[in-house]
Amino acid sequence: MIFNARGAYAIFKNELMRMFRTAFGSILSPVITTSLYLVVFGAAMSERVETDIGVPYGAFIVPGLLMLTLLSESTSNASFGIYMPKFTGAIYELLSAPVGVVETLIGFVGAAAVKSLILAAIILGTAALIVDYQIAYPLLAFGYILLVAATFSLLGFIIGLWANSFEKLQIIPLLVLMPLTFLGGTFYSIDVLPEPWRSVSLINPVVYLVNGLRWTFLGESDFPIALSFGMTMIFLLLCIGIIWWIFRTGWRLRD
Template sequence: MSFNARSAWSIYRRELWRFLRTAFQSVLAPVLTTSLYILVFGSAIGNRMPDVGSVDYGAFIIPGLLMLTLLGETTSNSSFGIYMPRFTGTIYELLSAPVGVAETLAGFVGAAATKSLILAAIILLTARIFVPYDIAHPVFAFVFILLVAASFSLFGFILGIWADSFEKLGIIPMLILTPLTFLGGTFYSIADLPAPWNTVALANPIVYLVSGLRWTFYGSADVSIWVSLALTLAFLVACTAIIAYIFRTGWRLRN
């Protein structure tokens, strides 16, 4: 069966329009929160903090704060996008239509990833108002942000299918992703942690995402960029395989 670009575009356009209708809430809240972090930790406290490596502390925390917002918003947007059709029953119209898994994912996940890229661009522009910073590898930064956005859009898609209540939609982003991101080197380098915590921190998967994005900004990080890329790609492939299984078996979609 060939890829139906029109079906994918229709889903993508509908989901993106839903985001634009609530853009004030969807963009303003995370941008304000991130700006407050940058203002307090970057501008106010950052002036009193020593440089981390050769990077000013205020600039050092920007990739971590960007990742904090990116993970939470991408997962929430994608999970809500598929949960609402299940909640209202319109998912059966999608399942009965001549639309395959590829078109569905391209539409839902593509829209969620686009929202995340727009949000990331706004946050980076806002951050420059408070803290001067440079991006050493802009192409790598774009590709890495795109991979993370796509991966966690897929993860959010799985979460939206798994959840059977609005409360469950917020469990993973609020109680798991956010704490792991704070403990993943957002405000510090894990190399500065005392033993054995510097080794224990490597068990946190978010460390590799924050470290990878930080490398694209400043050319140095706690973990090799290739390890970060490999783990991100592995997570993307794993999420894609899980979604393919869900659509093949109809788990939580047809009941």
């Protein structure tokens, strides 16, 4: 099948424009929430809390807060984007159109990932006004943010296909991803945890994501970037495999 660039672009453009039509919920709300975290935990507590790697506490939590927003927003944007065509019945028009799996993913997942990148840029710009932080490896940070945004946009796409109600769209982001992120070293290094909590934290996959991004910002973290990158790539391939199976079998698409 010939790649339908126009179809992929039409889906991508429509999804991206939806973000600007709902700018308060898509952009302002997560930026305000993250800024409040930075003011309370970063600016207010920076002089009272010491880190074990010699950086201000405000700079230490910036990567964790950015990861918190990336995971939740990438997942939510992609899941809502594919769920709405299912809810309205427009999914059947999409399935009958000359648009394949690749074009569909580029449109929905690509738009969700781009939204997350725009949001990440705004958050980093806002954070610079509140706390003093540096990015040790800007290119690696951008690449890793892009990888995480794409991976969890794929996860959101799967959730959107799986969900059969608006309530189910929120189960994974709110009841799974957010607690895992808060317990994944967003506000602390897991090295400060006593046993057995430190060992328990190693089971949390978000720990490696937060520390991978922290490494690109600070040059130091609890785990090397290679481990975080490898685990993210494994999860990315797993999501791609699940989506391939869904389109091959028609599960949740033709029900």
